[in-house]
Amino acid sequence: MTIVSIERPDLVASPHSRLTSRFAGWVGFFLAAGLTAFFASKVPVVAAGETLRWTVDWVPTLGYQLSFYVDGLSLLFALLISGIGAFIFLYTPVYLSAYRHASRLVVVLILFMISMLGLVMADDMIALFVFWELTTITSYILIGFDHDNAKARRCALQALLVTGAGGLVMLAGFVLLGSAAGTFQLSELKAQGFHLAEHAAYLPILILILIGAFTKSAQIPFHFWLPNAMAAPTPISAYLHSATMVKGGVYLMARMHPVLGGTPEWAWILTIIGAATAVVASVLALRQTDLKLALAYTTVMALGTLTMFLGAEAGVAIAAAVTFLLVHALYKCALFLVVGIIDHGTGTRDAPRLGGLARAMPITTAAAAAAALSMAGFPPFLGFIGKELKYEGALAIASEPGLAITAAVAANAMMVAVAAIVGLRPFFARPVATPKVPHEAPFRMWIGPVTLAALGLFFGLVPPLVANGLVQPAVASVLGAPQVVKLALWHGINLPLLLSVVTLLLGVLVYVRHLQIRDSLAAFEARLPTDTDRVYDLSIDALKDLAAWQTRLIQSGVLRRYLFVVFAVVVLAVGGTLLMKDGLRLPQAWPDVPLPVWGMTALVLAGAVLTVLAKSRLLAICALGSVGFGVALIFLMYGAPDVAMTQLLVEILFVIIIAIVLLRLPRFGKRTAGLGASRWQDGVLAVGTGLVTTALMLAATRGPIDREITAYFEANSATEAYGRNIVNVILVDFRALDTLGEILVVAVAAFAVVGLVKLRQRRWRAS
Amino acid sequence: METVLAILVGSLVAATVFLMLSRNIVKFLFGLVLLGNAANLLIFAAGRLTYARPGLIPDGAAAPLGDVANALPQAMVLTAIVIGFGLTAFAFALVYRAYQELGTTDTDEMRVAEPPLDASQLDTPAQDRRAA
Known part of the structure; x- marks a missing residue:
């Protein structure tokens, strides 16, 4: 997304919107800076081996607590999230000053930062999941900020679906893990040690949780969403893809390391997926001409490397992962912000159209060069220490050192080349005419990259500062045991140093030939039949087709079909239950029924049969009336005169209303009376429903009845309510409120009828 | 006695x-009326039947003398009859209006809010429907 692409006046900022976005930016900045200071003040405490925790009862009845827990690992992440966040909040309002809705973006960014902090500090797995999904949802809004653009919408939805689905899978893993271990608290899980590896559900738990981590951290085959997420404004990409969102999966794997790690399954899955991701992504990075996309692929590569190292048990491999995490966050964020400055200052970020910017942008050039050198792993930057440690760690990976070393060298060599393409070439190559005359960025934009790049150099010069304060406590929490980590620039002449030299040489070679390599990669890519992004599209289309197909199948819009299914389910469910619970029993003796009741029963039956068979509307109305009349007389004979009277009155009204309506409706057609093939089916179902109803009623009336409530009414009608007709007293006294409700229902029905009939065909005639 | 009502x-x-x-919506409404009667009888019989002894308290007595009909289901059925009346009246008005708007009482042809029906989804050939 480039600033110049704005053509719609309604999206251009007004003075007022500029003011609000600046204000929101400052709110975010002070929040992030304050949090950074707070977390930084906790570094000595946590480095001493303590953990901080805060607990709030969340769902006490279910035993869920909202507890936050800060150990070395959480603190490292929290510092990165809030520290880098502060610079992002300075940068974003300036970068997006031309956009009307920049303040919205900043507000969502604040929410995202808080969710991310919650994610890395939550002690409860359910809370972790909630924060995890909150980052997914907020990132959806952030990536889709340019929502007039169909591509941005698609990419945002893709990120949401991929990471959201992964999150759900992960939740299943959490629930399994929680029930297997008996606790949802990560701190308690860690204290339990390795007992889970022998649990029967270990492998399902492992796979489910890793799918969550892999989708979030863009591991193969879920890597495609991350480069697409570059549809976001550049500072958002810088934030999401350097230190936060995509590192969520890495955090989860590091957090689960003491609980699920240490098994061959863990080691193999993480090493192979991580190595494959790192190598594939570094090749794809080289293929890009868009600087931002190149950076996106190196992010995928970095995530693969981190995954690979987290598969290991050795302390040095974990130390390599943690150090690289820090190194990567610093240089990657700086470079993303630099790309944003280039884009902002020149109007393009396409590599072939850039060159010779060093003169116009001296400060940015310095920051970019420093970050790129750290990325490439030159001494004395922290990147060099990180790379040495990576080689040492790769050698220590027990499962597959050869694979790890090869992957690490290949990926690092590509990183050298990409660092040169992104961080050096635009500034030092032969000058090229750019869409806009290049100019230096304002202070609030360059301060972030400069500080982050300078930190990469500073930490490299004083490695014990990072080693003791940040890396060592984090490694200790990943391994679940105290660990001594020593970082130094010079380790003597050894295999890692040798590998470093090889890497640099390879990297320079690749850079020199990168244009040819890019062309041949593009040619190769063009010949590939498909890629995972296409597979995603196909599966989304298939899902939509499936939904459409099953909607057509289930919701035919044919009333008879719905009713058929409903009645069939009633027959099967009620009949089946009666059969299984042994509820089917025929009455023993022929009932002793007075003659008038037989007469009324016959009347009702005859009416029902006649209603079904009637070919004329008038006959049907008469038959219906006789049913109602017969039922009223049955009520009367069994001691319910009030009910009978009501029924008679209602029946008279019925007949009048039905007659009025039916006279305006057409006569029954021929075929409605006939018995087609489907009517035989209907008949069978009708008889079945009737039989089930009879059986149910026989079962229900078989045993004795509890007349406790009736007894209360009988005892109190005269004494309490001064009425001698118990039914009347119930209606107007004991349950008077129910009767009021009933009156209300009838009144509403009456209004509705009047409304319906009065509402003439106005609307249809108008259209 | 409940057995007879159960069969009924x-x-x-x-x-x-x-x-x-x-398929005729008017027949559907007739069914609705019958269903109301059936449900009322069911509730009535579920409270057990007492022949010709209504739940009345004679003058001077504090409670009914001897076994009388169960008053509780009677009260419920009474409410149900009235509400059922409201429901049926409303349903008839709806059908009347639907006929005014759509010109048909065939539920299969009331498809204003539905996608058009596939030929394969029909039970009867299209010619038969036109004839009806």
């Missing part, structure tokens, strides 16, 4: 289902 209610329900599965 079953018969009414059978008639209801058959009517409701008809």
Whole structure:
């Protein structure tokens, strides 16, 4: 997304919107800076081996607590999230000053930062999941900020679906893990040690949780969403893809390391997926001409490397992962912000159209060069220490050192080349005419990259500062045991140093030939039949087709079909239950029924049969009336005169209303009376429903009845309510409120009828 | 005694289902009326039947003398009859209006809010429908 692409006046900022976005930016900045200071003040405490925790009862009845827990690992992440966040909040309002809705973006960014902090500090797995999904949802809004653009919408939805689905899978893993271990608290899980590896559900738990981590951290085959997420404004990409969102999966794997790690399954899955991701992504990075996309692929590569190292048990491999995490966050964020400055200052970020910017942008050039050198792993930057440690760690990976070393060298060599393409070439190559005359960025934009790049150099010069304060406590929490980590620039002449030299040489070679390599990669890519992004599209289309197909199948819009299914389910469910619970029993003796009741029963039956068979509307109305009349007389004979009277009155009204309506409706057609093939089916179902109803009623009336409530009414009608007709007293006294409700229902029905009939065909005639 | 009513209610329900599965919406309404009667009888009988002894308290007595009909289901059925009346009246008005708007009482042809029906989804050939 480039600033110049704005053509719609309604999206251009007004003075007022500029003011609000600046204000929101400052709110975010002070929040992030304050949090950074707070977390930084906790570094000595946590480095001493303590953990901080805060607990709030969340769902006490279910035993869920909202507890936050800060150990070395959480603190490292929290510092990165809030520290880098502060610079992002300075940068974003300036970068997006031309956009009307920049303040919205900043507000969502604040929410995202808080969710991310919650994610890395939550002690409860359910809370972790909630924060995890909150980052997914907020990132959806952030990536889709340019929502007039169909591509941005698609990419945002893709990120949401991929990471959201992964999150759900992960939740299943959490629930399994929680029930297997008996606790949802990560701190308690860690204290339990390795007992889970022998649990029967270990492998399902492992796979489910890793799918969550892999989708979030863009591991193969879920890597495609991350480069697409570059549809976001550049500072958002810088934030999401350097230190936060995509590192969520890495955090989860590091957090689960003491609980699920240490098994061959863990080691193999993480090493192979991580190595494959790192190598594939570094090749794809080289293929890009868009600087931002190149950076996106190196992010995928970095995530693969981190995954690979987290598969290991050795302390040095974990130390390599943690150090690289820090190194990567610093240089990657700086470079993303630099790309944003280039884009902002020149109007393009396409590599072939850039060159010779060093003169116009001296400060940015310095920051970019420093970050790129750290990325490439030159001494004395922290990147060099990180790379040495990576080689040492790769050698220590027990499962597959050869694979790890090869992957690490290949990926690092590509990183050298990409660092040169992104961080050096635009500034030092032969000058090229750019869409806009290049100019230096304002202070609030360059301060972030400069500080982050300078930190990469500073930490490299004083490695014990990072080693003791940040890396060592984090490694200790990943391994679940105290660990001594020593970082130094010079380790003597050894295999890692040798590998470093090889890497640099390879990297320079690749850079020199990168244009040819890019062309041949593009040619190769063009010949590939498909890629995972296409597979995603196909599966989304298939899902939509499936939904459409099953909607057509289930919701035919044919009333008879719905009713058929409903009645069939009633027959099967009620009949089946009666059969299984042994509820089917025929009455023993022929009932002793007075003659008038037989007469009324016959009347009702005859009416029902006649209603079904009637070919004329008038006959049907008469038959219906006789049913109602017969039922009223049955009520009367069994001691319910009030009910009978009501029924008679209602029946008279019925007949009048039905007659009025039916006279305006057409006569029954021929075929409605006939018995087609489907009517035989209907008949069978009708008889079945009737039989089930009879059986149910026989079962229900078989045993004795509890007349406790009736007894209360009988005892109190005269004494309490001064009425001698118990039914009347119930209606107007004991349950008077129910009767009021009933009156209300009838009144509403009456209004509705009047409304319906009065509402003439106005609307249809108008259209 | 409940046995007879059980059979009667079953018969009414059978008639209801058959009517409701008809394509004519008016027959559906007849089914609705029958179903209301069946449900009322069911509730009534579930409270057990007492022949010709209504739940009345004679003058001077504090409670009914001897066994009288169960008043509780009677009260419920009374409410149900009235509400059922409201429901049926409303349903008839709806059908009337639907006929005014759509010009048909065939539920299969009331498809204003539905996608057009596939030929394969129909039970009867299109010619038959036109003839009806």
